[in-house]
Amino acid sequence: MIGLGYVGLPLAMSIARAGFTVVGFDIDPSKITAVEAGESYIEAVPSEVLQAETSAGRFTATCDFSRLAECDVIAICVPTPLTRHRDPDLSFVERTCSKIAETLRPGQLVVLESTTWPGTTNEVMKPILEAKGLRSGTDFFLGFSPEREDPGNRDFSTSTIPKVVAGDGPDASALMEAFYSAVVKTVVPVSTTATAEAVKLTENIFRAVNIALVNELKLVYDAMGIDVWEVIDAAKTKPFGYMPFYPGPGLGGHCIPIDPFYLTWKSREFDRPTRFIELAGEINTAMPHYVVDKVAEALDRHAGKALSRSRVLVMGLAYKKNVPDIRESPSLRLMELLVERGADVAYHDPYVSEVPRTREYADLMGRRSVALDEETVAGFDIVLISTDHDDVDYAAIAAWAPLIVDTRNVFARHNIAAGNIFKA
Known part of the structure; x- marks a missing residue:
């Protein structure tokens, strides 16, 4: 799990509670220190839940990105902000993919959870990950599943919110569906990663336009x-x-x-x-x-x-x-x-x-x-x-x-x- 913020940490806990061993990666040492002390800094993750998963050995956190080679599934939950000119800033995604490429091995599934424009997974991530010779759909597998966190919502948690999933090709799609089905109650497969990327944008554009209307x-x-x-x-x-x-x-x-x-x-x-x-x-x-x-x-x-x-x-x-x-x-x-x-x-x-x-x-x-x-x-x-x-x-x-x-x-x-x- 790369990125232990409002999206990454709750997702990491859901995956760990499903029985998987999770390694959390973040560039912020204070987050690693907090995890090691059993102190949650995200409201959606009570400290007792974090302590239970760390003490059971199902969750650890580190700044050492060389450990990415240990992981079978790599989920990216990093910021995708705007520049001052309201253009997408994918620098966090690009730097993260470059780090993953350094240790990428056959059989790994790499998933982007961060919200982005339709086509990012194939047009931006894929070339970076394939730069050292491995090929998506043959050597490693690539997918997109948009986060749907809603801070403060007491009715839904990470594991109960339906999860939209898509893969780059049929094998990646099957892996995406199999993995997330083990973590969340409902999985919603769609045909392409660009479709999944468009789903998240559509959800938030719907809200933005309607809020503007009432404003x-x-x-x-x-x-x-x-x-x-x-x-x-x-x-x-x-x-x-x-x-x-x-x-x-x-x-x-x-x-x-x-x-x-x-x-x-x-x-x-x-x-x-x-x-x-x-x-x-x-x-x-x-x-x-x-x-x-x-x-x-x-x-x-x-x-x-x-x-x-x-x-x-x-x-x-x-x-x-x-x-x-x-x-x-x-x-x-x-x-x-x-x-x-x-x-x-x-x-x-x-x-x-x-x-x-x-x-x-x-x-x-x-x-x-x-x-x-x-x-x-x-x-x-x-x-x-x-x-x-x-x-x-x-x-x-x-x-x-x-x-x-x-x-x-x-x-x-x-x-x-x-x-x-x-x-x-």
């Missing part, structure tokens, strides 16, 4: 004096032909803000425009600006104070509730925009004690979560609800805060009504 509807209905949340609640009572999606302060996580642009990039090769995808990206990217404008408006109208002279408390740093995951979190962008407009900004998050090092928000690094008590909250001019964690006393916040801007409809959901609460 745009929120802007329109707000101008009309209509509560979009009430509209959605009423619309979802229709038992057919409608699926509810909900607006927010922007998109976050490792999938939805990034994956659609992998297809947008690839589509240029075929001279096919992706107008829906690009428009959805524009709408979702603009949401933090709309929210900050609503904060400024609330301060001006109800406190007679400029944003540049105000103290703002952002509630929630994680990109979704009840998880410590801040990847692509809109809260970071909101904090950055508020600081740019002169506000004094702090945050509270019960899951994220400190802003870690990030690629794009270096100026926020090191800020620590403030206490959530009456004196602290009352000391801010306005509270911005960006992430609606469940274990927060929203009634207390309503009582303590001078003003509140709620981007998640959390107070209405908790039946808390007050004159200081405004939706955005």
Whole structure:
């Protein structure tokens, strides 16, 4: 298992619990140290589960990539981010494949789990792995199976989420189906690796476009004096032909803000425009600006104070509730925009004690979560609800805060009504 992050570690545990011996590889020594100490750094993997698999000898972790030769199946779970120009960055995949090629031996099955554009497995991975003479489908086998992790989801785990699988050729396809059938409850074979790659993109593009739609509807209905949340609640009572999606302060996580642009990039090769995808990206990217404008408006109208002279408390740093995951979190962008407009900004998050090092928000690094008590909250001019964690006393916040801007409809959901609460 190459890459022991949010995807790799849960998958490694599922494979180990299925009875396989798993070696985890990562370039981050701190992850190896944590595994050796039996301390999980991923919420989906309780420390006791990690300890059980390591003590049973079914899971070990290492930075020594020469040990790849020991493995019969090599699963790649490394990041596939975007560049600053929204082009795919496959450097992690390419470097990983080069490492695998150094020790690749006949009979090994190499699987990519990372989300990418259709064709990556055959067009990028395959040439790198074949560079030293071994051939896919004859000497080694190549496959793709998209990860479907959903941090914080209590209803589904790695082993219960249906697994889409595909191989480069019939033998690789058979091996993919046999291996993953031993690990997860349901395997969904598809005809080609490009099809499997397209499946994952389709899932996340569907969500991105629909979230953009309700975000745009929120802007329109707000101008009309209509509560979009009430509209959605009423619309979802229709038992057919409608699926509810909900607006927010922007998109976050490792999938939805990034994956659609992998297809947008690839589509240029075929001279096919992706107008829906690009428009959805524009709408979702603009949401933090709309929210900050609503904060400024609330301060001006109800406190007679400029944003540049105000103290703002952002509630929630994680990109979704009840998880410590801040990847692509809109809260970071909101904090950055508020600081740019002169506000004094702090945050509270019960899951994220400190802003870690990030690629794009270096100026926020090191800020620590403030206490959530009456004196602290009352000391801010306005509270911005960006992430609606469940274990927060929203009634207390309503009582303590001078003003509140709620981007998640959390107070209405908790039946808390007050004159200081405004939706955005």
